[in-house]
Every structure is written in C-alpha cells, then in structure tokens.
Amino acid sequence: MSKVRVLVGTRKGAFLITSDGKRQNWQIEGPFFAGWEIYHLKGSPVDPNRIYASQTSGWFGQIIQRSSDGGKTWETPGVEEMPKFPATAPNKFVYDTSAETGKPLTTHQWYDGTQHPWEFKRVWHIEPSLIDPDTAYAGIEDAAIFRTTDGGKSWHELPGLRGHGTGPKWQPGAGGMCLHTIVLDPSNPNRIFIAISAAGAFRTDDGGATWKPINKGLHSEYIPDPNAEVGHCVHHIAMSQRKPGVLFMQKHWDVMRSDNGGDEWREVSGNLPTDFGFVIDVHAHEPETIYVVPIKSDSEHFPLAGQLRVYRSRTGGNEWEPLTKGLPQSHCYVNVLRDAMAVDSLDSCGVYFGTTGGQVYASADSGDNWTPIASNLPGVLSVEVQTLP
Amino acid sequence: MIQVVLPAHLRTLARVGGDVAIEVEGPVTLRSVLDALEAHYPMLRGTIRDHVTLQRRPFLRFFACQEDLTHDSPDAPLPEAVASGKEPLMIIGAIAGG
Numbered sequence: 385m386s387k388v389r390v391l392v393g394t395r396k397g398a399f400l401i402t403s404d405g406k407r408q409n410w411q412i413e414g415p416f417f418a419g420w421e422i423y424h425l426k427g428s429p430v431d432p433n434r435i436y437a438s439q440t441s442g443w444f445g446q447i448i449q450r451s452s453d454g455g456k457t458w459e460t461p462g463v464e465e466m467p468k469f470p471a472t473a474p475n476k477f478v479y480d481t482s483a484e485t486g487k488p489l490t491t492h493q494w495y496d497g498t499q500h501p502w503e504f505k506r507v508w509h510i511e512p513s514l515i516d517p518d519t520a521y522a523g524i525e526d527a528a529i530f531r532t533t534d535g536g537k538s539w540h541e542l543p544g545l546r547g548h549g550t551g552p553k554w555q556p557g558a559g560g561m562c563l564h565t566i567v568l569d570p571s572n573p574n575r576i577f578i579a580i581s582a583a584g585a586f587r588t589d590d591g592g593a594t595w596k597p598i599n600k601g602l603h604s605e606y607i608p609d610p611n612a613e614v615g616h617c618v619h620h621i622a623m624s625q626r627k628p629g630v631l632f633m634q635k636h637w638d639v640m641r642s643d644n645g646g647d648e649w650r651e652v653s654g655n656l657p658t659d660f661g662f663v664i665d666v667h668a669h670e671p672e673t674i675y676v677v678p679i680k681s682d683s684e685h686f687p688l689a690g691q692l693r694v695y696r697s698r699t700g701g702n703e704w705e706p707l708t709k710g711l712p713q714s715h716c717y718v719n720v721l722r723d724a725m726a727v728d729s730l731d732s733c734g735v736y737f738g739t740t741g742g743q744v745y746a747s748a749d750s751g752d753n754w755t756p757i758a759s760n761l762p763g764v765l766s767v768e769v770q771t772l773p
Numbered sequence: 774m775i776q777v778v779l780p781a782h783l784r785t786l787a788r789v790g791g792d793v794a795i796e797v798e799g800p801v802t803l804r805s806v807l808d809a810l811e812a813h814y815p816m817l818r819g820t821i822r823d824h825v826t827l828q829r830r831p832f833l834r835f836f837a838c839q840e841d842l843t844h845d846s847p848d849a850p851l852p853e854a855v856a857s858g859k860e861p862l863m864i865i866g867a868i869a870g871g
Contacts, residue, residue, distance in 0.1 A: 419782055443832040443866045444782060444820040460786075463816045476824040 387772040388728050389454065390736055391435065392744055393422035396762035398437055400455045403757075407734055407748040410757040416458065417449065424509050424723055424766040427454075431517035432770050436536060438507035438522070446506050448475055448522075448536045462537030477504050477522070477530055480541040492526065493555040502526045502546070509723060509766075511566035515573065523563035527554060527580040531592065542592035550583070550597060550614040557581035557617045557636075564722055565621045569645075571628040577646060582617035585633065587646050598646030602635060619662045620722040624671035632674050632701070634664040634722075639676055641701050652701020657688055663725035667750060668733040672700035675735060675751060677720040686717040694737070696751050710754030711745065718743070723766040730771055738764025775806055776861035780833075783821070783864070787814040792861060801856035803835060804847040821864060836863040 386405035392398065397415030416422075420439045428434040437449040437458070449458045462474035479502055494500035505525040513519035518535040528546050530539040554561060562581055569575035574591040577598075584599040597613050607615040617636035624630060633640040633649065638659050640649040653659035660681040667673035674697050680688050687693060691714065694707040718741035728734035735751050738744045742761040745754045774794040779787065787793070795809045811818045822829055829835075834843040838852045838860050854860035 418785075441782065443780070443830065444786075445823075445830060446819070447786070447816075460816045476819055478825055 386730055388730070388734060389427075389432075389770040389772060390726075390744065390746070390757070391425040391427065391455070391766075391768040391770065392738055392758070392761065392764055393424050393437070393723075393766035394738075394742070394762035394764050395421055398422040398425055399758065399761060401744060401757050405730055407730075407746060410746075412758055413455070415762075416455070420444075421506075422765065423506060424768075426510050426512055426768045427770045428512040428517040428520075429514050432772055434512070434517040434535075436510040436512060436520055438510055440506040446477065446504070448507065448510075448539075450536045461535050474538045475536065477507070477524055477539050478541075479504065479528060479546075480543040492551055492561060493553055495556060499552065502528075505560060508562045508564045509566055511568060514568050514570055521566050521568075521576070523566050523578060525560045525562040526556075527561050527563040527583060529563055529566065529576075529578055529592070542588075544588070544593050545578070545586060545595045548586075548595050553612075553614050554580060554583035555615065565618070567621055567623050567631070569623075569628045570625050575645070577621060577623070577631065579618040579621050579633075581619065582615060582636075584614045584616040585618050585621060585631075585646055598642075599649070600647065601642075601649030601651075602640065603638070603651075604636065606636070620664050622665045622674070624666040626669065627671035630671060630700075632664050632666060634661050634676055636660065637681075639664065639701060652697070654697070654702030654704055656695055656704050661720075662722040663720050663737060665725045665727055665735070667735075668727045668729040669731075670698070670733075670750075673698045673750070674701065675725065676704075677725070677737065679719060685719045690715045690717055692716040692718065692739075694735070694751055694754075707747075707751045707754070709752065710747075710756075717741075721765055724764050726767050726769040728769045728771045734769065736767050736769055738767045740764065774858050775801060775809070775855065776858055777806065777810055778861045778863040780864060780866045782866075783817060786816050786820065789814075794858070801851050802848050803842065803845065803851065803862075806851065806862055807847075832867040834865045834867055836865055837861065 390401040397418040399414035403410045417439045423438045425437040433454045435451040439447045450461045451458045491499035507522045509523040511521045519533045522530040565579035567577040579585045586595045587598045588595045602616045604616045619634045629645045631642045639653045641652045642649045658678045661679045692711045695704040697704045718739035725737040733750045735747045740763040744758040746757045747754045797809045837855045
C-alpha cells in the first residue's frame with residue numbers, strides 16, 4: 385500500500401509526519417535539528433530516501449543536511465572530506481565573483497532605494513533534480529540560485545541570474561531579498577522558473593546559464609512603475625506536472641496565471657475575498673484545480689475575520705470556492721507562509737498546509753474535508769509531501 | 774590541551790557530549806584555537822567564523838577567566854590559564870531571545 389511522508393520545516397526544527405495511503409492515522413517524528421530554523425526540506429523525486437534540509441540559525445549560520453534513509457539519520461554532506469583550510473571547506477554558499485562569469489554584481493536596491501551589498505543569509509528553498517538525486521538547486525537570501533551535483537557537498541552559483549542586468553533594481557521584501565521558489569519543468573530539463581521577493585519571476589531555457597525576467601502582465605502599485613520589468617513581490621509560483629508551461633502565481637496582491645511559460649500573465653483573482661496571500665498550489669491530477677489561502681493585509685497577515693479558509697478553483701482561477709470543513713472558523717489568527725502547502729499524488733489527491741501557529745492540516749479528498757495532523761508544532765515554515773510506494 | 778566550551782547547538786552538531794579538549798600547536802590565540810577546533814570538528818566550519826572571511830559570526834562571543842575576549846585581536850595570546858588548560862575558552866551565543 386502507498387504511504388505518505390510529510391516533511392515539515394519549522395522555526396525550531398524539522399518533523400516528519402507519516403501515514404499509510406488511507407491518510408487517517410498519522411505518526412509524528414522529530415524534532416530533528418531541534419532549536420534550528422529549518423526553512424525547507426525536500427526529497428528527491430527519483431530517490432525518495434534522499435532528503436535535503438536547510439538548517440539555519442542567526443547565531444551559527446547555514447548548514448545543508450542530507451538524509452539517505454528517508455529521514456531516519458542525517459549527515460552534513462562533505463564533512464568527512466573537508467580539507468584543512470576553512471576557506472576551501474565545502475557545504476557553503478559563496479557568491480560567484482570570478483571574472484569568468486562576466487558581471488559579478490556587488491549591490492542591489494535597499495529598502496530606502498539606495499544600493500546595498502549582496503550578503504548571504506540563508507537557504508530558503510531546495511529543489512532536488514527530477515532526474516539525479518545528487519543534483520539539487522538552492523534558492524538563497526540575498527537572492528541567487530546555487531546548484532550542487534555531488535549531493536550537497538559543494539554548491540556553485542548559477543551567476544547568470546544575478547548577472548543578467550536587472551539585479552541592481554531588485555529589493556528585499558519584508559522577509560528579506562529571498563529566492564524562494566524554484567520550479568523545474570518536467571518536459572524540458574533546460575527550463576527552470578524561479579521567483580524572488582521583491583524582484584519577480586525569471587526563467588532560464590538553457591539549464592541556468594542565462595536568465596530573463598518574465599513579469600509581463602504583473603501590476604504592482606507599490607513600485608514607481610507598476611508595470612516595471614522587475615520589482616514585483618512574487619510570493620510563490622506553482623506548476624502542474626501534467627501541464628508544464630501553465631504557471632500559477634500568488635503575488636503580494638493578485639493571483640495570476642500564465643499559459644505560455646511566464647511570457648505573459650493575467651489576473652485570475654476573480655471572486656476571492658482578498659487576493660493577498662502567500663501559498664498557491666495545483667492539484668496533482670487536475671491541472672486546472674488550484675488552491676490559495678487568502679490572508680488579510682497589509683500587515684495583519686492573518687485570515688479574514690479569523691476564519692481559516694482554503695480557496696479552491698476548479699477552473700484555473702477566477703471562480704473560487706471556500707473550503708472550511710475541519711478548519712477553524714473563528715478566532716484563528718495564523719498565517720500560511722509561501723512554502724507551506726503541498727499536494728500528494730495518490731488517486732484521491734491529498735492537500736497539506738502548515739501554519740505559523742504550528743498546525744499542519746491535511747485533506748485526503750482534494751480539499752473537501754480537513755483534519756489537523758499536527759497541532760502544536762513550532763511555527764511552520766515549509767511543507768512538502770512524498771508519495772511513497 | 775585547551776578546554777573549549779561550546780554552545781549546546783554546536784555540541785549537537787559536533788556530536789560531542791560536553792566540553793572539548795584540543796591540542797594547539799604554537800602560540801595559543803583565538804585564531805589558533807579556532808583553527809584547531811575546526812580541524813578536529815570540520816562540521817563547525819562556518820558556524821563560529823564566516824566560511825570565507827573568517828570573521829566571528831555577529832551573535833557569538835568569546836569569554837575566558839571572567840573576561841570578555843570577543844573584541845580582542847584573534848592573534849593576541851589567550852590568558853595563561855587557558856593556554857595551560859586550567860580554564861576553558863567559552864564560546865557563547867549572545868543573548869538575543871528566540
């Protein structure tokens with residue numbers, strides 16, 4: 385029988401929540417890396433036992449952890465082979481400023497519009513390759529994308545993103561200038577989509593060597609030119625594995641879709657009670673069924689009227705229905721952060737999301753009914769799901 | 774042997790149960806102790822000092838013999854009591870809530 389493993393990153397450690405395919409009884413394991421912020425964990429699609437985790441701390445910096453047994457044990461990749469001199473130590477993220485890369489950027493826009501040096505802070509998102517368990521991509525703050533091809537021992541920037549020309553116009557959002565979304569195209573191994581707050585969405589069609597902004601159609605009133613090429617605060621992007629090229633975006637304000645790989649976007653917020661939010665995801669089998677969690681803003685960042693509601697569209701946007709069964713409908717003031725929603729690929733698609741209040745909710749029926757599978761975890765930063773044989 | 778007290782999170786990361794004792798060749802300074810510590814426990818590289826600049830991470834401090842050595846030169850000799858192993862070098866996470 386199939387199994388489901390939910391990977392939960394929180395403010396104070398990582399948790400694994402597992403169930404059989406019925407998704408009725410759940411077991412919680414953890415905390416792993418107790419006390420550390422775990423921004424993201426994700427398993428390899430080709431080797432589910434290979435899981436990468438971003439372990440970070442304001443005190444002690446950034447460490448990538450790796451499991452080869454489905455999360456039972458963890459190792460720091462490269463430690464056993466570390467050379468004597470710290471400057472050449474692996475498992476670290478150093479911006480590429482070599483002359484060979486052409487345009488080593490040194491500054492981006494700061495909150496007040498002045499230029500500010502690029503400074504590494506943490507890894508927000510790890511996206512394992514669709515074909516090789518030793519290859520993964522990392523989205524970092526300050527925004528850049530890195531790749532490992534040796535299972536996390538060494539990470540190298542794909543400098544064409546920062547160097548393509550718009551970097552000095554990028555600016556941090558409230559959470560920092562983070563590259564938080566990496567979407568790999570299953571139909572084209574050379575195509576990758578990424579998103580940065582607050583710069584926008586970008587795409588490569590040559591495996592990461594060169595990148596271009598894909599923000600045509602985005603409209604943001606909080607930047608001097610609302611239709612600018614970059615500067616948009618994109619919160620998350622999702623794409624159906626069954627319909628590559630159709631992208632859905634939760635922007636700071638506005639839910640958007642693109643039918644041509646990001647070349648053009650159009651708004652599909654429709655009848656949502658508010659089009660602000662962080663998460664967005666797509667049903668595993670129905671590429672026009674999408675999910676968002678509308679959040680009250682600016683600055684409140686909790687559900688409207690204290691009612692936690694997932695909104696589902698079965699028409700690819702514009703027409704939305706609230707999903708409330710099993711979710712708190714009064715005095716609920718949590719947030720659902722951008723990487724904290726995922727779907728499984730069982731026949732009846734499961735949908736999962738975590739909250740800043742430490743709850744993880746699951747639906748085994750595409751969102752019709754919800755149940756908490758964890759209620760008192762530290763604030764949830766990310767949720768990913770593995771569907772196991 | 775130099776005695777080093779690590780913050781709890783770094784003890785977990787280094788997989789040690791308590792204080793660590795390390796051999797340091799030559800003058801006993803902050804730099805030489807941290808070099809030796811990182812050589813013995815390579816998973817600590819980048820957690821106390823930046824990977825590239827080797828600058829102390831901002832929220833860490835160094836104490837020994839009831840003195841704050843945080844802002845001393847990394848090449849200044851550590852107190853004799855530390856060099857002789859009578860007193861530990863304490864690596865402390867700054868109190869910053871959370």
